Amino acid sequence: MIEFKKVSKTFDGKKNVINKLNFKINKGELVVLIGESGCGKTTTMRMINLLIKPTKGEILIDGKNILKMNKIQLRRNIGYVIQKVGLLPHMTIGENIELLPKIKKWKKEKRVERAKELLELVELDPEEYYDRYPNELSGGQQQRIGIARALAADPDIILMDEPFSALDPITREKLQDEIIRIQDELHKTIIFVTHDMDEAIKIADRIAVMNNGEIVQYDTPEEILKNPINDFVEFFIGKERLWRQPELVLAKDIMRKKVYKINAEGKMARAVEKLKESEATMLIVVDKIKDKPQKGLGLITPKLLKRIEFNKKTLNYNTKVIKDYMRKDFVTVDEKTNMVQVLNYMSTRNFRSIPVTNSKNEIVGIITPNSILNIMSKISPDCIIEEEIISQNKEEVNGKA
Ligand SMILES: Nc1ncnc2c1ncn2[C@@H]1O[C@H](COP(=O)(O)OP(=O)(O)O)[C@@H](O)[C@H]1O
Ligand SMILES: [Mg+2]
Structure with a gap:
């Protein structure tokens, strides 16, 4: 574990570039530091391997103050990958990767074996690349070597400072996938700097959003997207971003929490009245109305009413009991279902609304065209909400359509 305790850094003439920074990075975690240039x-990253010395505060690795450690030893246990890969041009790829193992006095055989193993890990064929020189490789391939080199002496920690910033978008995406895969395989502690929110969201276990030498929010990508802590973070991630990550949006995020319930023993006349006055898309029939989530026994929907009326021309709702007429075979979605699945489901089955349940099968909300539009307008205020769609929907609920 890496722990920053009230760490500050002042450069000559530049005060508190880092300002009382407190945060922890757990073992095996991939943490992304993100923020505008100069923040x-x-x-922060270079203080971890003591390329920069903190002015105040402490940095602990596994509980030990790094200022009390041998700098060289410390750095050997921390891989470092930067944007300018910095491969030595007169050395072969193999020699570049083996640099640190060689300094650590590993035997030749072991070094070569390790280098070839790492080439395979970063998906470059050892047969083809081991004896090549850096300038024969593309930028993306060189960065793969940079990663292999950082992993060579099997460090516990890897620091990566905008490693993919100079690469084209396609190569960049591929290397992001590689990092995710390598992390799954090796469980290193990785601190990764970027100024690209899409990159952060894709690879991070947790994201630290920085501003003026401080961490403004430190949380999972999902939390940062859904609950930005203040205007700065919200502005920084961009309102529409959550929308680009629809698999992170769950049924519970798009549902309306207020559900209209009605007692199973009540009369149908009451259901008809309640549907109209509430403008609800459906009523949830329950045993006894309670002010907390409860299991639904059935549904009363405008469509159901139309069907009943169609079948029985003369019908006295005042005498009919809800439980005898409600729709019992209704479908729900679990609150953790993601939005893509929910929308697919609704469109393939042609549902306009769908109740949402928790793990106890109790109804906690309802997804309706309006609830979806509402969430869209919150995430992207510029998106045009067709008034028409909304009013149309209301009319339908009221049975006028
Ligand atoms: N060696 C230095 N001397 C003086 N100022 C520095 C030095 N290194 C960084 N700074 C300043 O500290 C601030 C943070 O820099 P840096 O950590 O490189 O930002 P980032 O990586 O977020 O772009 C910047 O304003 C930068 O100009
Ligand atoms: Mg930087």
Whole structure:
């Protein structure tokens, strides 16, 4: 574990570039530092391997103050990958990867074996690349070597400072996938700096959003997207971003929490009245109305009413009991279902609304065209909400359509 305790850094003439920074990075975690240029990301990272010395505060690795450690030893246990890969041009790829193992005095055989193993890990054929020189490789391939080199001496921690910033988008995406895969395989502790929110969301276990030498929010990508802590974070991630990540949006995020319930023993006349006055898309029939989530026994929907009326021309709702007429075979979605699945489901089955249940099968909300539009307008205020769709929907609920 890496722990920052009230760490500050002042450069000559530049005060508190890092300002009383407190945060922890757990073992095996991939943490992304993100923020605008100059906010202190590189400085934070370079203090971990003591390329920069903190002015105040402590940095602990597994409980030990790094200022009390041998700098060289410390750095050997921390891989470092930067944007300018920095491969030595007169050395072969193999020699570049084996640099640190060689300094650590590993035997030749072991070094070569390790280098070839790492080439395979970063998906470059050892037969083809081991004896090549850096300038024969593309930028993306060189960065793969950079990663292999950082892993060579099997460090516990890897620092990556905008490693993919100079690469084209396609190569970049591929290398992001590689990092995710390598992390799954090796469980290193990785601190990764970027200024690209899409990159952060894709690879991070947790994201630290930095501003002026401080961490403004430190949380999972999902939490940061859904609950930005203040205007800065919200502005920084961009309102529409959650929308680009629809698999992170769950049924519970798009449902309306207020559900209209009605007692199973009540009369149908009451159901008809309640549907109209509430403008609900459906009523949830329950045993006895309670002010908390409860299991639904059935549904009363405008469509159901139309069907009943169609079948029985003369019908006295005042005498009919709800439980005898409600729709019992209704479908629900679990609150953790993601939005893509929910929308697919609704469109393939042609549902306009769908109740949402928790793990106890109790109804906690309802997804309706309006609830979806509402959430869209919150995430993307610029998106045009067709008034027409909304009023149309209301009319339908009221049985006028
Ligand atoms: N060696 C230095 N001397 C003086 N100022 C520095 C030095 N290194 C960084 N800074 C300043 O500290 C701030 C943070 O820099 P840096 O950590 O590199 O930001 P980032 O990586 O987030 O872009 C910047 O304003 C930068 O100009
Ligand atoms: Mg930087």
